[in-house]
Amino acid sequence: MTKSPHPNPLPAGEGVRQNDWPLWEVFLRSKQGLEHKHCGSLHATDAQQALQMARDVYTRRQEGVSIWVVPSNTITASEPDDKPAFFEPMADKIYRHPTFYEIPDEVGHM
Amino acid sequence: MAALATPVTAPLDYLLHLADNALVLGQRNAEWCGNGPVLEEDIALANMSLDLIGQARMLYQHAAAVAGDDATEDSLAYFRDAAAFRNYTLLELPHSSEATGSEESALDYASTITRNFFYSALMLLLWEALQTSTDPQLAAIAGKSLKEVRYHFRHSRDWLVRLGDGSAESHARSQSAVSHLMPYTQEYWAQAAINHIASSETAAGMATLQTRWDDLVNDALEEAGLQRPCVMAKPAHGKNGQHSEHLAPLLAEMQSLARAHPQARW
Numbered sequence: 001m002t003k004s005p006h007p008n009p010l011p012a013g014e015g016v017r018q019n020d021w022p023l024w025e026v027f028l029r030s031k032q033g034l035e036h037k038h039c040g041s042l043h044a045t046d047a048q049q050a051l052q053m054a055r056d057v058y059t060r061r062q063e064g065v066s067i068w069v070v071p072s073n074t075i076t077a078s079e080p081d082d083k084p085a086f087f088e089p090m091a092d093k094i095y096r097h098p099t100f101y102e103i104p105d106e107v108g109h110m
Numbered sequence: 111m112a113a114l115a116t117p118v119t120a121p122l123d124y125l126l127h128l129a130d131n132a133l134v135l136g137q138r139n140a141e142w143c144g145n146g147p148v149l150e151e152d153i154a155l156a157n158m159s160l161d162l163i164g165q166a167r168m169l170y171q172h173a174a175a176v177a178g179d180d181a182t183e184d185s186l187a188y189f190r191d192a193a194a195f196r197n198y199t200l201l202e203l204p205h206s207s208e209a210t211g212s213e214e215s216a217l218d219y220a221s222t223i224t225r226n227f228f229y230s231a232l233m234l235l236l237w238e239a240l241q242t243s244t245d246p247q248l249a250a251i252a253g254k255s256l257k258e259v260r261y262h263f264r265h266s267r268d269w270l271v272r273l274g275d276g277s278a279e280s281h282a283r284s285q286s287a288v289s290h291l292m293p294y295t296q297e298y299w300a301q302a303a304i305n306h307i308a309s310s311e312t313a314a315g316m317a318t319l320q321t322r323w324d325d326l327v328n329d330a331l332e333e334a335g336l337q338r339p340c341v342m343a344k345p346a347h348g349k350n351g352q353h354s355e356h357l358a359p360l361l362a363e364m365q366s367l368a369r370a371h372p373q374a375r376w
Contacts, residue, residue: 042150045272052265053150056157 023072024050026057028064036068044069119176120245123196124307126186127349129169130197133187134357135229136162137364138201139222147219154265155222161258168251188368192358196304199346200225200294202357207283207290220273220283221291227266228295231326233259235319236308243311267330274334281335288336293343298323300345 021043027036039058044050050069058064078086090096140159146152170183177186203225206216237259240252273284299305299320309315331338346354368374 043148044150049268049272052268053154055261056154057150060153060157 021045024054024069025072025075026050026054027068027070028054028058029066030063031065036066039063041072047071117246118244119172120243120248120311121307122173122176124304124311125169125173125176125248127196127304129166129173129186130195131201131229132162132169133166134195134197134360135201135225136160136166137360138203138205139226141205142217142222145217151219158226158258158262158265161255161262165251165255165258168254172247172251184368188365192353192361193351195353195357195361196349196351197357198229198294198297199348199354200291200297201229202348202354202360203291203294204356207286218283218287219269220280221287223266223269223273224284224287224291226262227270227330228291228327230259230263230266231323231330232295232298232319234263234326235322239319240311245311248311270330270336271334274331274336284334285336288331289339292339293341294346296341296343296345297347297349300347302347302350304349 022045023041024044024047025041026039028039029036042050042053042057044053047069051067054067054069059067136159139155139162142152142155143159144152146155166187167183170186173186174181174183203221204216205222205225206218207221233255237252237256241249241256243249243252270284273280275281299316305316309317328338346352348354348357
């Protein structure tokens with residue numbers, strides 16, 4: 001293993017291991033977009049720091065004009081095991097897609 | 111009459127002073143690239159280095175136009191030696207304080223943050239004042255740089271408070287950095303030709319900025335639980351071209367490529 005040219009600036013100890021920092025989900029609204037979209041996650045000690053870090057990590061190429069950060073542990077997610085019960089019943093209800101309607105010519109492209 | 115008058119430009123030495131400050135600190139902080147304490151800070155410091163190098167470029171371009179002859183932004187950045195640089199000594203020092211050793215390769219984050227805080231607090235005030243400079247080009251550069259330095263100030267102040275008010279280790283390191291670096295900030299206010307220029311070019315003289323700088327610094331140190339040392343040391347003289355032993359190696363690394371391949375393009 002190659003040794004880092006610099007000694008570790010923050011030796012492992014109280015409050016310096018980033019794995020101990022809570023995880024945050026980052027949402028960005030782009031200049032054109034109306035809604036915030038999930039773009040990734042990061043570790044930070046609190047919400048304000050998460051916001052600043054999100055600015056540095058996720059908006060370097062002008063991706064956003066607004067940032068939300070949300071503690072990852074406050075998100076309740078569906079379980080992969082629920083997939084058959086949750087989503088498969090929709091597979092045979094193609095009439096819910098508006099593909100069977102005749103669109104009058106005057107409406108043009110939709 | 112006024113429309114036909116030659117546009118006022120700031121003195122060359124003053125433009126170089128501002129440009130050298132930005133370039134030297136930008137280069138110093140770039141040493142964190144790939145070595146940041148956490149990934150997000152690694153990126154944040156690289157972002158801020160690029161802001162500083164961008165400011166240096168605008169200032170060197172303007173300075174090159176003022177200097178005339180064959181001067182370019184590259185000739186000013188890469189083909190002047192240490193004695194010609196007009197940056198504050200504070201900005202060329204390695205990322206270490208007495209407590210963490212003065213080893214050139216050591217990277218102490220508390221020292222980095224403290225220096226960034228001392229410098230961004232100054233530039234927050236100076237760029238603001240320079241927006242009304244009689245040199246329209248410099249005023250425009252100040253306007254753009256002010257937005258960037260507002261973030262640099264916020265970032266460094268935020269971390270200074272976290273470190274000062276953090277663990278025993280982070281408190282000790284940040285106190286050590288404050289004690290080590292504070293004497294170098296005396297150079298901001300020490301009399302030199304550059305300070306007279308600054309006073310004539312800006313709406314507020316450096317003396318007015320000093321009071322406001324003290325307020326910004328004292329406020330943050332108090333919040334961080336850090337002590338401001340009594341500064342009695344002799345001021346540094348980087349802005350007059352008298353530098354510490356740390357500038358030449360920094361420049362050597364930064365300038366070697368351009369000097370080895372003077373006509374290189376990319």
